[in-house]
Amino acid sequence: MATKATAVATPPASPPRFVELIPHNLNIDFVRLMVPMLIVSWTIIAIGLASIYLRGGLNYGIDFAGGTLVHVKFPQATAVADIRAALERPGVREVIVQDVGGGGLEFQIRLQAAEGEDESATASAAKAGLQSKFGEGSFEVLRVETVGPKVGKDLWRNATLAVLASTLLMGTYIWFRFDLRFGIGAAVALIHDVLITAGLLSIFNMEFDLTTVSALLTVVGYSVHDTVIISDRIRENLTKMRKEKLVTVVNRSINETLSRTIITSGTAILVTMALFLLGGPVIHSFAFALLVGFTVGTYSSIYVAAPIVIWLEGKVGRTA
Amino acid sequence: MGSVTYRALFFAAVSLAALVLLAPTFWSTAPKWWPWKEPLRLGLDLQGGTHLNYAVGIEQAVDNTIDRVGRDLEREFKGAQVGAFTVDRDGRKLLVRLANKDRRQDARDVVKSRFPNLVVVDAGGDADFAVDLTPAETERVRSGVVEQALQVIRNRIDQFGVSEPTVIAQGSDEIVVQLPGIQDPQRAKDLIGRTAVLEFKLVAQGPAAGTVDAPGPGMQVLPGAVNERGGRPKYLLERRPIMTGDVITDARVAPGGSLEGPVVEFVLDAEGTRLFGDATRANVQRQLAIVLDGYVESAPVIETPITEGRGIIRGRFDFKEAQDLANVLRNGALPAPLQLQEERTVGPSLGQDSIRRGSLSFVVGGVAVMVFMLVYYRGGGLIADAALVVNVLLLLGVFAVGGFTLTLPGIAGVVLTTGMAVDVNVLVLERVREELRLGKSARAAIEAGYERAKHAIFDSNVCTFGSGLILFQFGTGPVRGFAVTLCVGILTTLATGVYGTRVVYDWLASRGRLKSVSV
Numbered sequence: 001m002a003t004k005a006t007a008v009a010t011p012p013a014s015p016p017r018f019v020e021l022i023p024h025n026l027n028i029d030f031v032r033l034m035v036p037m038l039i040v041s042w043t044i045i046a047i048g049l050a051s052i053y054l055r056g057g058l059n060y061g062i063d064f065a066g067g068t069l070v071h072v073k074f075p076q077a078t079a080v081a082d083i084r085a086a087l088e089r090p091g092v093r094e095v096i097v098q099d100v101g102g103g104g105l106e107f108q109i110r111l112q113a114a115e116g117e118d119e120s121a122t123a124s125a126a127k128a129g130l131q132s133k134f135g136e137g138s139f140e141v142l143r144v145e146t147v148g149p150k151v152g153k154d155l156w157r158n159a160t161l162a163v164l165a166s167t168l169l170m171g172t173y174i175w176f177r178f179d180l181r182f183g184i185g186a187a188v189a190l191i192h193d194v195l196i197t198a199g200l201l202s203i204f205n206m207e208f209d210l211t212t213v214s215a216l217l218t219v220v221g222y223s224v225h226d227t228v229i230i231s232d233r234i235r236e237n238l239t240k241m242r243k244e245k246l247v248t249v250v251n252r253s254i255n256e257t258l259s260r261t262i263i264t265s266g267t268a269i270l271v272t273m274a275l276f277l278l279g280g281p282v283i284h285s286f287a288f289a290l291l292v293g294f295t296v297g298t299y300s301s302i303y304v305a306a307p308i309v310i311w312l313e314g315k316v317g318r319t320a
Numbered sequence: 321m322g323s324v325t326y327r328a329l330f331f332a333a334v335s336l337a338a339l340v341l342l343a344p345t346f347w348s349t350a351p352k353w354w355p356w357k358e359p360l361r362l363g364l365d366l367q368g369g370t371h372l373n374y375a376v377g378i379e380q381a382v383d384n385t386i387d388r389v390g391r392d393l394e395r396e397f398k399g400a401q402v403g404a405f406t407v408d409r410d411g412r413k414l415l416v417r418l419a420n421k422d423r424r425q426d427a428r429d430v431v432k433s434r435f436p437n438l439v440v441v442d443a444g445g446d447a448d449f450a451v452d453l454t455p456a457e458t459e460r461v462r463s464g465v466v467e468q469a470l471q472v473i474r475n476r477i478d479q480f481g482v483s484e485p486t487v488i489a490q491g492s493d494e495i496v497v498q499l500p501g502i503q504d505p506q507r508a509k510d511l512i513g514r515t516a517v518l519e520f521k522l523v524a525q526g527p528a529a530g531t532v533d534a535p536g537p538g539m540q541v542l543p544g545a546v547n548e549r550g551g552r553p554k555y556l557l558e559r560r561p562i563m564t565g566d567v568i569t570d571a572r573v574a575p576g577g578s579l580e581g582p583v584v585e586f587v588l589d590a591e592g593t594r595l596f597g598d599a600t601r602a603n604v605q606r607q608l609a610i611v612l613d614g615y616v617e618s619a620p621v622i623e624t625p626i627t628e629g630r631g632i633i634r635g636r637f638d639f640k641e642a643q644d645l646a647n648v649l650r651n652g653a654l655p656a657p658l659q660l661q662e663e664r665t666v667g668p669s670l671g672q673d674s675i676r677r678g679s680l681s682f683v684v685g686g687v688a689v690m691v692f693m694l695v696y697y698r699g700g701g702l703i704a705d706a707a708l709v710v711n712v713l714l715l716l717g718v719f720a721v722g723g724f725t726l727t728l729p730g731i732a733g734v735v736l737t738t739g740m741a742v743d744v745n746v747l748v749l750e751r752v753r754e755e756l757r758l759g760k761s762a763r764a765a766i767e768a769g770y771e772r773a774k775h776a777i778f779d780s781n782v783c784t785f786g787s788g789l790i791l792f793q794f795g796t797g798p799v800r801g802f803a804v805t806l807c808v809g810i811l812t813t814l815a816t817g818v819y820g821t822r823v824v825y826d827w828l829a830s831r832g833r834l835k836s837v838s839v
Contacts, residue, residue, distance in 0.1 A: 016756045018839065019696050024757065071670065120509070120663060142670035148661040150375070162794035166787045173786065177779050211729055214791055214799045218736070218806065221787025225743065225780040232776040260750040263696070264743040267689045271739030274685030275732055280677040282365070282670075283732055290736070 022259040037303040048199010061209030066149035071142040077104035086133035100281035159213040166220040185308035189300040206285040215289035223297025265298040338717030363727030368668035369500035374658040381465040381656035415447035475651040516648035518565030521557040523607035544616040562599040567592025571649035582642040593629030601625035678731035699838030704745035711816040727798035733805025744817035747773040762837035
């Protein structure tokens with residue numbers, strides 16, 4: 001594609017030099033790749049949804065599914081099979097033993113109470129089982145959590161509502177600050193981010209609990225940053241480049257803002273990486289969701305939100 | 321001194337204040353004269369302890385109220401001498417049947433004059449009339465239940481001896497109890513969850529009593545305490561209690577006989593003394609059952625009338641059990657049963673571990689971001705880094721002064737804030753670079769950079785703030801801690817990243833040092 005100089009001021013005699021990750025005069029034809037990217041995006045979403053379907057739902061933690069979680073730590077490496085054997089007793093419906101952090105030292109054990117049994121009795125029984133197998137004081141109980149089934153049902157509804165409300169709120173805000181097209185673009189991009197994140201949580205079998213939902217909400221609130229940056233520039237360029245086609249304006253705007261889009265997301269992804277690698281098992285899936293969500297959110301502001309603005313040209317809102 | 325100097329002094333003062341507020345958290349040996357003593361408040365997931373979430377059985381409380389009203393009604397009818405009558409429960413209604421139909425109006429008048437909280441409604445069948453709680457009364461009971469339950473639980477917990485317990489309502493029908501430092505919550509759970517409805521009922525006798533398997537009308541069968549053989553004996557009792565535990569003013573543990581262990585002594589108020597006196601006088605040599613939460617604790621024989629308003633409950637208690645029983649009797653019954661829905665216990669070592677891991681992520685993530693900013697934007701990056709340090713100080717300072725609770729997700733929120741905060745600087749500095757490429761002077765470029773970036777900064781942060789508010793609404797406990805960090809972090813970011821860094825540039829400009837800019 002032919003480049004076209006649109007600078008309005010005279011460039012300085014000796015142009016200033018900066019440390020740059022992305023050359024400032026970059027001119028990639030992002031718009032041309034929109035259709036292939038669309039296919040890639042929705043294929044990933046389809047795979048994610050298929051994974052959720054095939055696994056019979058997300059890997060719900062006890063916040064959602066109800067049940068008991070016992071988090072224990074052994075001083076020496078212990079086999080998952082031994083722990084399972086220790087927990088074996090009649091009536092317990094489901095036992096999941098997960099080695100967290102690797103190395104066979106720390107385990108999260110999820111149990112479902114036996115029919116008609118009090119949930120807190122389940123935790124006591126599990127502790128007793130481990131004690132009789134490994135001996136008193138041979139392991140440390142780091143935490144015990146018990147959630148009744150009623151809580152989980154309310155939580156599902158509230159979580160879905162919160163994510164939808166957030167998305168709608170972002171879309172509406174962008175609509176008021178920019179234009180309906182931008183609002184729709186932002187909202188669709190956010191739904192895209194949430195779907196991909198949920199799909200990857202399923203594919204990597206990450207636990208889906210209360211903190212994971214809060215990560216999704218954070219993704220919704222933060223992904224919109226890049227969309228705002230690009231939309232802001234498209235709007236600015238639309239007034240500057242009245243004679244250009246919308247596609248050219250969008251391309252130019254994405255290129256001009258690419259460096260800041262990548263750096264702003266990059267710093268957020270950097271700290272999330274620190275949380276993911278160093279934050280420990282309690283917030284592992286939380287950090288994972290943020291990591292995926294932020295990354296996808298950056299991509300989606302370029303390849304989901306912007307194309308929608310182009311496709312809705314002349315259909316809704318003002319025309320360029 | 322220009323306005324720039326004042327703004328600079330303001331930021332310096334605020335940073336200093338934040339340092340003063342945070343010192344007690346990081347140096348436990350702060351000197352005596354230090355103006356701020358409180359360390360940051362840590363959530364249960366960081367300091368260890370037990371979190372309990374109860375659902376309050378509000379409808380059950382309405383039921384209980386109707387039962388109580390039924391008893392009051394019987395008493396008043398007796399006083400008004402309306403002849404023989406019965407009062408029976410039928411769902412939410414009380415059916416009144418009179419032997420002498422001519423006294424119907426008198427009975428209705430009793431209801432009207434003595435019970436403003438009741439309405440007379442039509443009764444089907446052979447009942448003379450029915451009464452129901454007024455809608456306003458039902459509403460009052462509903463809204464009062466959680467408040468009363470909170471009060472009862474607070475009193476019970478206060479005497480249990482936990483430091484800094486939290487007992488708060490959540491939503492319309494939930495109560496959250498947080499007990500820092502408690503690792504084995506069984507005793508606390510028993511204490512909180514016990515309804516502690518105490519009733520005194522006569523053991524049935526005579527031809528109308530019926531048998532344990534076929535109790536007569538107005539009789540009921542209740543299980544007793546577990547006996548030596550591990551079984552629960554059954555008691556045949558008169559359904560109507562002669563009095564209930566709400567007339568108890570005090571209860572304490574007293575030494576019992578040599579073989580029985582401690583007993584619980586209780587003291588009655590004037591009304592209770594009268595009721596108890598009358599009942600015991602009329603029933604000497606009968607057995608009186610002391611029923612706690614539906615179990616007969618003991619059923620002593622009334623030897624002589626008890627008129628001094630004191631009594632003793634014997635059971636096979638150990639000292640702690642007796643202590644807890646005295647506690648719940650002193651502090652009254654729960655207005656409704658509680659159902660434990662959620663229980664989370666975090667051990668102290670996991671809390672320590674979480675603090676360590678959270679801090680490590682914070683340091684590694686924060687340093688990585690700062691190094692990047694410094695390398696990429698040089699001078700501008702240095703100013704952004706300084707703003708970031710002040711930002712984190714302010715964020716934690718707000719937590720200290722506002723008494724907010726720091727949780728593990730909250731620490732994650734601080735870590736995230738460091739990554740998101742520099743966004744505003746990136747937006748401004750990238751814009752400054754663009755303006756410089758167009759050949760603007762350093763000062764004009766910075767001016768334009770802030771001006772042009774402000775829309776994107778404002779809009780994006782409003783969005784994140786909005787989702788933070790929704791998150792706060794949605795979440796509980798640790799998640800709320802995260803939502804608060806996120807929202808407060810946005811405010812401190814705008815303060816430091818936008819206004820704070822601007823002060824630095826203005827200050828440089830005012831001293832004539834902004835001929836060139838290093839971004």
